Amino acid sequence: MKRNWMAWASLALCGVLAAALALQNAAIGGLRAELADSRQETGELTRRLHAAETGLEELRAAADRPAVRFANPVLHPENRTLTVDIRAELPERYGSDPALGFCEVGEPYRMAWQVGFFHREDEGYVQTVTFPLHLEKGIELRMEDDTVLFSGDPVVSMLPLQVASGGTSWHYNSREQMFYQCDWSVDLTDPAGQEVQAVDGAFRVYRNGALVFQGREIPDSLQVEAAGERMDSLGLPCSPGDRMRLSYACKDAFGLRYEFPLFELAAKQWDSMERCPLSGRPTVTWPD
DSSP states (O other): OHHHHHHHHHHHHHHHHHHHHHHHHHHHHHHHHHHHHHHHHHHHHHHHHHHHHHHHHHHHHHHTSOEEEEEEEEEETTTTEEEEEEEEEOOGGGOSSOEEEEEOTTOOGGGOSEEEEOEEETTEEEEEEEEEOOTTOOEEEEETTOOEEEEEOHHHHTSSOEEEEEEEEEEEETTTTEEEEEEEEEEEEOTTSOBOOOEEEEEEEEETTEEEEEEEEOTTSSOEEETTEEESEEEEEOOTTOEEEEEEEEEOTTOOEEEEEEEEEEEOSTTOEEEOOOOOOOEEEOOO
């Protein structure tokens, strides 16, 4: 009898120990989960802190980085020069009248073919410059310490006319093998972003590089005029594989001629067309 009682007591004790062990394991599991969550939260906080620090460093670097913009371009076709206002944001270390050099792309300041000086005004550093404009050649604007203010194509960045947006609504019917267009539009600005108007604006459509349509722009309208007729829409033959390009041709107030590429589409099967990569650089020519 005593032996049975001791057996039952041992079993009960084992049960209590098993329950305690289970509770302890559950508590340990909960602590491990909390620790994992805490590590995850710590990792997330660390990542966010790192991102914030990186963003702050980028802002500091941007604040210390010179920036330049162009305004009020005036062309002189008779001697093929351009006069333009250059407005710069420069760090204080450049002083009151820092020098500005015009260079070939990649050349250092000491090889500048023209030098000017910024003047400090309320809105920043300002300089009006006149320089020979080579329509096919890029330029760099450099400070004396060889900091590059601008490197690129003056045709794209400095000329009186820039395309902000433009195009048409279009549809391709592969069964008819016709490419339809309507709603011609273009928005032009000057280098400072102010809206401007062109002279003798016209939309041109090319098929595989050959001109197949030209319609005169009708101001304040989505129509064009061709052969003395106002047109709401246009249909042109187009087979699968053909490339259809839309461009906008015009002149600025100084007589310089532009042709801006707006889009190029390659005709596919089943009424689809694929947009082709297209340079945003206009073709520009001096007046005769």
